[in-house]
Each structure stands twice: as structure tokens, then as C-alpha cells.
Amino acid sequence: MANARKTLRSNKPLSERLVIDASHVAAIHTYLALSAFGAALVLGCALHYTKIVKNGVAGYPQEWFPSVSATIGDWYPERNIFQILIAMTSGPRFALVFLQYFLTRSEHTSLPGLVFTAGVVRTLSCGGWVYITSSDDHDVHDVLMVLYILCNVPWMIGGIACSNGKARARRRLVATLFFASIIPMVYFFMQHKVYRVPGAYTRYSFFEWSLILFDILFDSVAEMDFKAANLQVALGSSLKGRDSIPAPPALLRGDGSISKVDLKQAGVPVSTEPAPLTNGAPAETDRPSLRTRLARLELLAEWRPVASFTSDVYLSYIFWSIFTSLLPTLFYFSVWELGISGQELALLALLSPLLLGIVPLRAWARTQRGRVTLHALSLTGIGAYALGKPLHRLGAVTFANVIMFIGWAAGWVDDRDGYQGVIMGLGLILSSLSKLGNHSNNPVWPMVNAESGGYNKTGLVLAICALIELSTRPPIPLVSPTKTERTPKEEANLLPSTNNWLPASLALGSLIFSLHCLLSDSGTVIAWSWSGYENGRPRGPLPHLYGSLTLVAQAIGLLLPTILPIATVTHPLWFLYGSASAYTMYCYRDWYGFAGGLNVAIFLMSIIPSVTRQAASYAKVGRTYFMVSLTVIILYLANVWTVAYAFVPGGAYLRERSDLVLAAQFAALAPAFGWTSKAASRFPASLTLTSSIGGYVRTLLALLSLSSVLVSLYKWPAIGPTPYKPGTRIFNAGIWTVHFGIDNVGHDSQRRITDVIRDMQLDVVGLLETDLHRTVYGNRDLTRVAIEELGYYVDLGPGPNMHTWGAALLSKFPIISSHHHLLPSPHGELAPAIEAVLDIYGTEVTVVVSHNGQEEDPLDRELQSRELARIMAQSHPRPVVFLGYVVTKPGASRPAPYDILVNDGRVHDIDPHDWDRWCEYVLYRGLYRTAYARVSRGIVTDTELQIGQFVLPKHGHGVTNETEEARMLRSWKEDLPEDHWFPMEYYGGPDEGGVNGHYYHVFNTPLYYRLPEGAVV
Structure with missing residues (x-):
């Protein structure tokens, strides 16, 4: 050679x-x-x-x-x-x-x-x-x-x-x-x-x-x-003759010649007739040359495993995209009904692996043709974005999940080397990374489209390319080790069994739920630990800035089973490590709680291959994967009932008990570990991935980790947020109940919300019903577009483990400090509140954002109002702006919330003469109010946006006159400087003007007010 x-x-x-x-x-x-x-x-x-x-x-x-x-x-x-x-x-x-x-x-x-x-x-x-x-x-x-x-x-x-x-x-x-x-x-x-x-x-x-x-x-x-x-x-003119072209080393004889036998074995057709030569060069009939065809064959053999691996990862990404889109698509109906609507039956789509008990269907689903067909049919879940009606999209997504779960369960049956488990983990990381780069929305979800940040067509084209690769893949697997590479003990461990199938099913079902609940978005474990600001700095990590660390932890976790013996991640001590991490995540806040969440990510990702392989080793495929899916469904319902207990039968038993759900998740995972020597002996010594596949996995994990960090750095704000009208001492504040970020036609509403916030130049915004880090909402962050594209400081309010519907505060001004409150709620749902101190033009101003309980629970509303009034009165004489959802009539006497909030809280109503209100209120103290507007909801939500414009007194001065007469000096906008005007484009009714269905309503114009005589601003 x-x-x-x-x-x-x-x-x-x-x-x-x-x-x-x-x-x-x-x-x-x-x-x-x-x-x-x-x-x-x-x-x-x-x-x-x-x-x-x-x-x-x-x-x-x-x-x-x-x-x-x-x-x-x-x-x-x-x-x-x-x-x-x-x-x-x-x-x-x-x-x-x-x-x-x-x-x-x-x-x-x-x-x-x-x-x-x-x-x-x-x-x-x-x-x-x-x-x-x-x-x-x-x-x-x-x-x-x-x-x-x-x-x-x-x-x-x-x-x-x-x-x-x-x-x-x-x-x-x-x-x-x-x-x-x-x-x-x-x-x-x-x-x-x-x-x-x-x-x-x-x-x-x-x-x-x-x-x-x-x-x-x-x-x-x-x-x-x-x-x-x-x-x-060597530089010179081209070498002449066919023999001047170097052949691949493996096909060269000792004298540099090429054997026809070798060429035939390499799959290159060889003619037995001598090739005609013309001046030492091959004749036209002999082109392309044998060497050219041989080079093409080698190139194909070299790159095909890479293409196959890439296709498998992308199809796993499609799996997670369709799977995680089912709950948000069906929960749209539950949100509007505020109870069980009937569409929840779509969850039963996940039980489709029961059909694998039909032997002919299972045999077909495990063939290459069956896999391609099932993957192709499941793409209806991606194409559902093109359907205009929410019910039609739900039907398409439900059908896609029925088909997809059959295909993936059939793939898990053959996961004897851990490959499918690793691919499953890679797809999850890729899905979470795509959300990190796309404002917490998966770009191929059917609930997003081109207007709301979707890349649905691109996702479909790439999926079709992956299917073409899968359909043309050689019958002999390019990504699986041969049988002879396993030891006899490993082969014995992989024989089908009928014992202990139930614990293995529970473990896999709990794992799938845990991955979806905690790791399908990089910001979820941060939301569990977030508690606000102190001394002008966040107490813990912000999701949009530090979510990449979650992805890095996930990559580390998935890397472990590829480099360590399986016994390491199936040892009982590893389970105790995971349980301790979950305890830390649940019980601690800020960086300590986030550290616990990162370790939970490492733990859950590390056990994916071992858990999927254990479930694959049992003969009763139909019942095994039926129980896997049933476990997932039960945990979904339990997780939702911890906060939606008022709307479901039996919900009181799980009221605010996320700790029980989390404990159940880990209890179901426990059988996946070798608690006895006999159980441990059934686990393979290590993953039996080929060295090349192991290399691909490690390289991709490194790329995904680095990509997540670079995405965060790219989105990091170049400069701090600045107010819309600096130097004027004017700021606009608004309150909007945004209905979980799902608009009236079932699409993500982030961009529509952001457009109105930008046009109205809102410096301070309270957003309600914003706790979306739950499976039913897609594990999303409703504030992401606004803070990344418009520049805001953000406080997300109580997290998903606090069992509220959520509140969020966006501010163009620095947040000096903030505290999250769970308002008294003995009978109904927990009510959240954010108390924040902002540095507005050098003056400390308290802003309170809250979401009180519904009218069905009068005692709750009374107690919640008393607590809010205490918070506002306690901050006297500091200026205050209250932005809340209250559920009361204007001027209502006790025990209704209005009188308690206004009088006990020592604040003023933005316009006590506006009698046409019920839910949203803007209250204030220590400021001059110069404008008030009510903007129609469009199709964003079921509640209007209310806006107040305020002017800070000059430093060292207070409000000159706080009597009602002085506060209610109305004015035409033309009598005020243009700095005080709200956008003219929003004038006109639904058929006459406005922007995207939003317009000034009730008064058909903003209301403007003069400053009282002697005001110093």
C-alpha cells in the first residue's frame, strides 16, 4: 500500500x-x-x-x-x-x-x-x-x-x-x-x-x-x-492518461493497479471488454469512468449515515412539535368555556399505541414502508396551520397524534441499542432551542403562522426532505450496530419478557410527561424559581436571558449515557440525586431553585435511553404502550387540576398540590432503577451505539449547546430600555387581560399584543392571565416578543408552582424591587399580585398589578381587596399606580372591592364618572393624570385595554390639589401639548377606522384632563 x-x-x-x-x-x-x-x-x-x-x-x-x-x-x-x-x-x-x-x-x-x-x-x-x-x-x-x-x-x-x-x-x-x-x-x-x-x-x-x-x-x-x-x-499542467488519476487506497494493489474483482465487490459495474482508447484517454462510450463512479459510490457511503442521522433527529423534532401542540390546540376551547368543553376527549388520541396489539399492524408499522407512511400522515399536524377554524385545526392535530404515536411506539419497540431514546432526547433539545430563538413559540406549531412568527412551510419542506431520505435508506440499518457486536449477556437481556411490564410502562409515561412539563421550553424551570427584583437587580435568572443554560444542562444529561456505563444512570443513587434536585427546584427560589432545575434537566435527559429500552423489552407491545400513554394523560390532568380545580369535578383534591404531582412523577420513575442486584443485571452494560453514531451525537450536542448560548447573546439587549417620552416626566400605563396568549381564532397573540403596546407607547404594562409555563398553554412566555423587540424590564409574577393564572409587569423604567403576593383565596382560585417599585424619571413609584377572583366567590374578593389596599396604603406617601382585574361596579360600597381599594388604599379612580366598567381598573396617587383611554380588544382577547397617562410632579414637589374638582378638569387634546396625545390612527369604529380591529371605544375618543392651577411639573 x-x-x-x-x-x-x-x-x-x-x-x-x-x-x-x-x-x-x-x-x-x-x-x-x-x-x-x-x-x-x-x-x-x-x-x-x-x-x-x-x-x-x-x-x-x-x-x-x-x-x-x-x-x-x-x-x-x-x-x-x-x-x-x-x-x-x-x-x-x-x-x-x-x-x-x-x-x-x-x-x-x-x-x-x-x-x-x-x-x-x-x-x-x-x-x-x-x-x-x-x-x-x-x-x-x-x-x-x-x-x-x-x-x-x-x-x-x-x-x-x-x-x-x-x-x-x-x-x-x-x-x-x-x-x-x-x-x-x-x-x-x-x-x-x-x-x-x-x-x-x-x-x-x-x-x-x-x-x-x-x-x-x-x-x-x-x-x-x-x-x-x-x-x-505539485503545481503543473494536468497529468495525462487514465492511470494518472489516483485510486482510493483500499482498491489499489501493491503495484498501484486496480482489480476488476475489487471493483465488482465495491458495487461498480465493470465491463469484460477492453475499453477503447483515443490518444491515451477514455472514449466517450466509457464515461463516466470507473474511477468516477467509484468515487461517487464512496461519497454516498461516506455521507449516508450523516444524512440518516440528521433525518432521524429532525423527525424527532417533528414528533415533539406535534405532540406538544395537542394540548394548546384543545385547551383553546376550555379557556373560552372556563370548564370542560368536550374537546378534551382529543387527549384520547395518545392511547392509539393500543392498536399495536394487532400483530399485522405492528409488523407493518415496524417496516421501512410503514414508518415512512406513518411519518407522512402525521405531517397533517404541521400542515394544520393552514386551516382557518380552531376546530378544524384540532381535528388535524388529533389525527396526527393518533398516527404519530403508533409510529413512535413501534420505533421504541425496536430500540434495543438506545438509539431511539437518544434521538428522542435530541429532538426535544432541538424543539426547545427553536422556541428559544422564536420568542418561546415552536415555529412549526399549528397555532402560529407567518403573521405570528411561524415558519410552517419551511418546517414542512424539511420534513419532506427527511422522509425522502428515510424512504430511500438502504434496508440494512446504517445507524444500528450488528447483532454480533453485543455480548451474549446483553442479547439475553434483550429477549422479550412478560414480567414487570407495568412498572416499565409507568416509568416511560412519567418520563414523557416530565420532559414535556419541565423541559419542552428552556424558561420553564426558571419560571418555577423566579421571585422578582431587589436593589435594582434580578434576584434570579430571567428566562429570556438564561434559558440557554437549561439547554446546556439537557445536552450534558443526554451526553452522560453515551460516555458512561448504563449502571451509572440506573443506579439508585442517581435516582436519589434526581429526587433531591426536584426537591430543591420546588422548595427554593432564585439561583438555588434554578440550580435544582438544571440538575433535574440533567437527570431526566440522562435516563431517556435506559427507560425507553426497558419498555421495549416486553412482549405485550399493545398493553405496554397503552399504559405509557394512559400514564401521560393522567399526569396531564393532575397537573392542570392543581390550578383549574374550580372548573373540574374532583379538582379540590389536587388544589394547589403541585408537590403531589411532582412526587407522583418521580415515584413512577423509580422502577427504572436497579434497586436489587437481579433488576440491575437486566440492564445492558452500556449503549451499543456504533462509534460513528456516538460521534454524531456528541458533535450535535456540542452544536446545540453552543447555538443556545449564541442565540441568547444575539438576543441580549444592546442597551437598556428607555421610556417613550424621555425628559417630559410623562408616562403611559396600561392594564390588559390577555387570555393566556391565545386569540379569538386560536392563534398565538404575542405580536398583536406587542403592536398595540408599541402604538400606545406604554411605558408600564400590566398583563394578566400570563402564566403559560404549563403543558396546556405550550410552556410559553407571553412577554418575549415585547421585551426582545421593544425593550422592557420584565417581572413575571408568581410562577407555575404557585397555582395562579399569572400576572406580568413590563416596564420601560428600572425595577428597583418587587414582591409577588398570593392574595387570600379560601374558596376560589388563587389570585396573584405584583408589587413593584419603579425608578420613573428619578422618582420611586409603586406599581401594583393584580388579578382578583371571580364574582362567584365574594369572600375571596373582599379579602383580596383588603390585602391590596393594605399594600398600597403601606407605601404612602410614595406615588402609586394600580393596574388590576377587580370584578366590581364603579362606586360600589363595601364589601364590594371598589370602596375598599379606593378608600383603604388611599388612591383615586382614574375617572370615577366612567360607570361602564366591571373588571379592569386603573387607580393612582401622588401623580397628575392627564389622559385616559379604553381600547377595544380586537381579536386578541375577551377584554379591552385600559390606559392612563400620568405626569410626575417636579422633584421636591407633590401634587398641588387632590380634590375631585381639581382632578376632573377635562380638556380637549388640542389644548394640551402633542406629547399628551394618544395615536390618531385608533379613532373610528370597527367599520370606520382603527388599527387591526383596535379602536377607542365607549367614549370613542381618549379623555384628556388639564393640570390643576399651581401644579409644578
Whole structure:
């Protein structure tokens, strides 16, 4: 095989060809790259030092070292010199990528091809972010930068795996330093962006430059590889003749010739007749050549496992997307009925695996044709977005779940190597990542469309591509180990059994529910622990900023069973670790509670392969997976009843008892662990994934983790929120009951809500019925679009483990402190309230957002009103704005809430002459109210938006006159400065004007008020 990597000599004399050592290519690349960045840094510091160290927070001397982007992209001439040198670097870089692939390619693994692809994309994206600076197009620059960093993961990890000896050790060291530098870099970036700490960007810049240096040093190691292989590059005219083309090493004889027998065994058709030659070249009838066809065959064999793995992961993503869309689609009807509507019977779709008890159906579902057919039919759940009526969408999603669960249960039956379990976990992480990047909405859900942030058509096209790959996949599995790779003991453990099928079913059902309930959105475990603000800072992590950590924890959990013995994650001690983590998540708040949630994520993800394999080892497939689905349904109902107990029979037994549901989840998981030596002996020693599949899994987990962090950084606010009318001391405050973020036609309403908030220039917004981190609401965050696109501080109110319908506060002003209250509710549903102190133009103002109980429970409403009045009175003489859902008539006497709130709370009604109210009220104290508007709901919800406009007295002054006469000095808007006007576009009725169905109603105009005489503002 000495000739395996040599090209047969041509007839051209050696003197006419240029031969250079490949190591020189790597060296040239290193020197050019270092020169480009070094020259830019030196010139930038020499010519524009104070300009390139300045940022949005501070300048020199607090900031004294420039960032990479400011150095290379903002000023002449350093930008131009850098771009010229980087352009010169591109040739050696592409050559380096090609040469590394040539040196490491092998017919036994596809890893070099993966590294090669990552290297090419990495190089192209580098050119993108270098020549399209943040000043040119911020979004394009950031996307290309993110793509570059993503490609570094397979490039570096794959490069380490493909090298040996000293080169591998050096690459491992540099790569470790590279990835380790990301952690402090992200920390200082957050200090700069979120907390706006002067000097933090300088520290961030040091680590940013470190990444550049380590990146270049990693590529420089190729010089060692090329020298060790004595690799040379020959430049000259094309070699002549068929024999001048190098054959793949595995098909070369000792003399460099190719055997026809070898070609036939490789699947290449070979003619027994001699091929006619013309001037030493193949005749037209012989094209494509045998070598060309052989190369194509090898390329297919090399990339097909990657394509199969990718298709399986994406189909798993589709599974989770359709599965998690069922409950929000059916719960739309329950929300409008405020009780059992009948559509809840759609849950029975999950019981469809019972049909696998029919032997012919089970046999067909396990075939390739059956799998493709079932996957194709289940896509009706994705295509349901195109149906206009909620009932039609529910029918399509229900049908999709019937079909899909049959197909996935049939796949789990064959999960004897843990592959299906791993794919199931990867699909869940991908689904959660897609929600993190899409304002907490899965982009292929039927409840979203193009107007509400959906990418349904794109999702369908990709699903069809995955199905085409699955349908054309060779019959012999490319992703499963052969039977001979298992030990006899493992084979015995995988034999069908009829014992203990029930515990295994309960465990798998509980696991599926737990994954959906806690990990189908990266912000759910954060919502469980969130408690508000203190001293101007969040007490714990915010979901939209730190959700990526949940995804990283999930990836770590799924990684464990691929690198550790199964006995580790099926040991009783591991179960105790998971239980302790759940206890911490439930009982503690802020960072401690979140830490417990992260460990729950690691625990649940780590046991997916072992739990799915245990359920797959029992012969009675129909009853096994029927019980799996029944367990999921029972836990769904129990979870909902903890908060919806007032609307279901028997709900009182689970009222506010999430602890019981959580305990039941883990109790059902307990049989999946080896509590006895006999039980432990039935578990396989480890997952029997092939080495290539294990590599794919680890690479994808790394990519998903890095992607989640980069998505969070990309969405991180560049500057803090600012009020709509800075310098005027005017702010607008509104209250809106938004009906769980589901509009009147069953679509997500985030964007419609955000449009009205933006048009009305609301600086402070109270949103009610917003606790969506539950399975029935899709585990969503209703505030995500507003805070990411408009810029708001956010307080999410009591979390899902507090059993309320939820409240949220959005503020353009810093939140100094906040507290969450569970208002007294002895008979009815728990009522939430947020008490927050805001820094409004330098004045502390208390804002209270609350959702009181319904009219069916008068005692609850009275007690809740007394508590709210106490909270407002306690903050006297500080200014107060109350934004709440009260359920009372204006002016109603005790024990009705109105009198209690106004008199005991020492506040004023925004307009006591407005008698046409029932639920929503705006109250205030210590402020001048200058406008009041009521905006119709459109199709967003069943409740209007109420808005009050307020003016703060000048610092050191209070309200001049608080009598009703002084407060009710009405005015025409023309008599007030335009700063006080609400948008003119919202005038007109439903047929005459307005915007998207929203318009000023009741009065058909905003009401305006004059300031009393002597007011100092």
C-alpha cells in the first residue's frame, strides 16, 4: 500500500513542475492571519485609540482596550489594511482545509468529510463577518459571526479526533483554552450589556482577542501534520492518461493497479471488454469512468449515515412539535368555556399505541414502508396551520397524534441499542432551542403562522426532505450496530419478557410527561424559581436571558449515557440525586431553585435511553404502550387540576398540590432503577451505539449547546430600555387581560399584543392571565416578543408552582424591587399580585398589578381587596399606580372591592364618572393624570385595554390639589401639548377606522384632563 497516497507519475519532466512542502501553506496562513489582526490593532490604537475603546456604556479611561469588531471594522486605514491582509489569507486557508481532508480521508469514517465541510463553511462565513461589519449591517454581521463560531465546534473537535501524537495534544490544549475563554467572555459581556458596568467591555475584549489568537494557533498545528506526513503540493499542467488519476487506497494493489474483482465487490459495474482508447484517454462510450463512479459510490457511503442521522433527529423534532401542540390546540376551547368543553376527549388520541396489539399492524408499522407512511400522515399536524377554524385545526392535530404515536411506539419497540431514546432526547433539545430563538413559540406549531412568527412551510419542506431520505435508506440499518457486536449477556437481556411490564410502562409515561412539563421550553424551570427584583437587580435568572443554560444542562444529561456505563444512570443513587434536585427546584427560589432545575434537566435527559429500552423489552407491545400513554394523560390532568380545580369535578383534591404531582412523577420513575442486584443485571452494560453514531451525537450536542448560548447573546439587549417620552416626566400605563396568549381564532397573540403596546407607547404594562409555563398553554412566555423587540424590564409574577393564572409587569423604567403576593383565596382560585417599585424619571413609584377572583366567590374578593389596599396604603406617601382585574361596579360600597381599594388604599379612580366598567381598573396617587383611554380588544382577547397617562410632579414637589374638582378638569387634546396625545390612527369604529380591529371605544375618543392651577411639573 505504499502507493496508496501517491499519484502515478506523468510523462512530464519533473523540472517543469513546481513542488512545495504543504507545511509552508500552513505557515503562510498563520503569519498572514496574525499580521492582519496585529496590524489592525497597532494602527487602531495609534490613530483612533479613544474612539475604538469607547462603547455605549463608557469611554477612556474606564474602557482602555478595544474590542475586535471596533478595531477591524470602524476606521480608515486599519479597516482597509486588515481586509487586504485577510483577503490574502483566504487562499492559504482554503488550501489548508483541502490538504487536511486529503491527509485524513478514510473509507472507514465520515468524520474527515464533516470536518472538511465545517472548514469550508467556516472560511466563507469568516469572509462574511469580516467584510460586512456591524456598521454595514448589524444583523448579517452577527449571523455570520454566530455561524463561524458554530462551525468551530466540529472543526476543532473533529480536528483533534483526526490527528495523532504531538499534533493532537497541541490541538487539544488550544481548543480547551478556546472554549474555556468563552465562559469569562460571556460573563463580562453580560456585565457590560445588562448591568452596564464601566470597564467590563475592556475585560470582555481581552477574551475576545484570546479567541482570535487561539483560533489562529489551532490552525497553525496543521504545519506539524503536514511535516510529519511529508506532504507536498505539485503545481503543473494536468497529468495525462487514465492511470494518472489516483485510486482510493483500499482498491489499489501493491503495484498501484486496480482489480476488476475489487471493483465488482465495491458495487461498480465493470465491463469484460477492453475499453477503447483515443490518444491515451477514455472514449466517450466509457464515461463516466470507473474511477468516477467509484468515487461517487464512496461519497454516498461516506455521507449516508450523516444524512440518516440528521433525518432521524429532525423527525424527532417533528414528533415533539406535534405532540406538544395537542394540548394548546384543545385547551383553546376550555379557556373560552372556563370548564370542560368536550374537546378534551382529543387527549384520547395518545392511547392509539393500543392498536399495536394487532400483530399485522405492528409488523407493518415496524417496516421501512410503514414508518415512512406513518411519518407522512402525521405531517397533517404541521400542515394544520393552514386551516382557518380552531376546530378544524384540532381535528388535524388529533389525527396526527393518533398516527404519530403508533409510529413512535413501534420505533421504541425496536430500540434495543438506545438509539431511539437518544434521538428522542435530541429532538426535544432541538424543539426547545427553536422556541428559544422564536420568542418561546415552536415555529412549526399549528397555532402560529407567518403573521405570528411561524415558519410552517419551511418546517414542512424539511420534513419532506427527511422522509425522502428515510424512504430511500438502504434496508440494512446504517445507524444500528450488528447483532454480533453485543455480548451474549446483553442479547439475553434483550429477549422479550412478560414480567414487570407495568412498572416499565409507568416509568416511560412519567418520563414523557416530565420532559414535556419541565423541559419542552428552556424558561420553564426558571419560571418555577423566579421571585422578582431587589436593589435594582434580578434576584434570579430571567428566562429570556438564561434559558440557554437549561439547554446546556439537557445536552450534558443526554451526553452522560453515551460516555458512561448504563449502571451509572440506573443506579439508585442517581435516582436519589434526581429526587433531591426536584426537591430543591420546588422548595427554593432564585439561583438555588434554578440550580435544582438544571440538575433535574440533567437527570431526566440522562435516563431517556435506559427507560425507553426497558419498555421495549416486553412482549405485550399493545398493553405496554397503552399504559405509557394512559400514564401521560393522567399526569396531564393532575397537573392542570392543581390550578383549574374550580372548573373540574374532583379538582379540590389536587388544589394547589403541585408537590403531589411532582412526587407522583418521580415515584413512577423509580422502577427504572436497579434497586436489587437481579433488576440491575437486566440492564445492558452500556449503549451499543456504533462509534460513528456516538460521534454524531456528541458533535450535535456540542452544536446545540453552543447555538443556545449564541442565540441568547444575539438576543441580549444592546442597551437598556428607555421610556417613550424621555425628559417630559410623562408616562403611559396600561392594564390588559390577555387570555393566556391565545386569540379569538386560536392563534398565538404575542405580536398583536406587542403592536398595540408599541402604538400606545406604554411605558408600564400590566398583563394578566400570563402564566403559560404549563403543558396546556405550550410552556410559553407571553412577554418575549415585547421585551426582545421593544425593550422592557420584565417581572413575571408568581410562577407555575404557585397555582395562579399569572400576572406580568413590563416596564420601560428600572425595577428597583418587587414582591409577588398570593392574595387570600379560601374558596376560589388563587389570585396573584405584583408589587413593584419603579425608578420613573428619578422618582420611586409603586406599581401594583393584580388579578382578583371571580364574582362567584365574594369572600375571596373582599379579602383580596383588603390585602391590596393594605399594600398600597403601606407605601404612602410614595406615588402609586394600580393596574388590576377587580370584578366590581364603579362606586360600589363595601364589601364590594371598589370602596375598599379606593378608600383603604388611599388612591383615586382614574375617572370615577366612567360607570361602564366591571373588571379592569386603573387607580393612582401622588401623580397628575392627564389622559385616559379604553381600547377595544380586537381579536386578541375577551377584554379591552385600559390606559392612563400620568405626569410626575417636579422633584421636591407633590401634587398641588387632590380634590375631585381639581382632578376632573377635562380638556380637549388640542389644548394640551402633542406629547399628551394618544395615536390618531385608533379613532373610528370597527367599520370606520382603527388599527387591526383596535379602536377607542365607549367614549370613542381618549379623555384628556388639564393640570390643576399651581401644579409644578
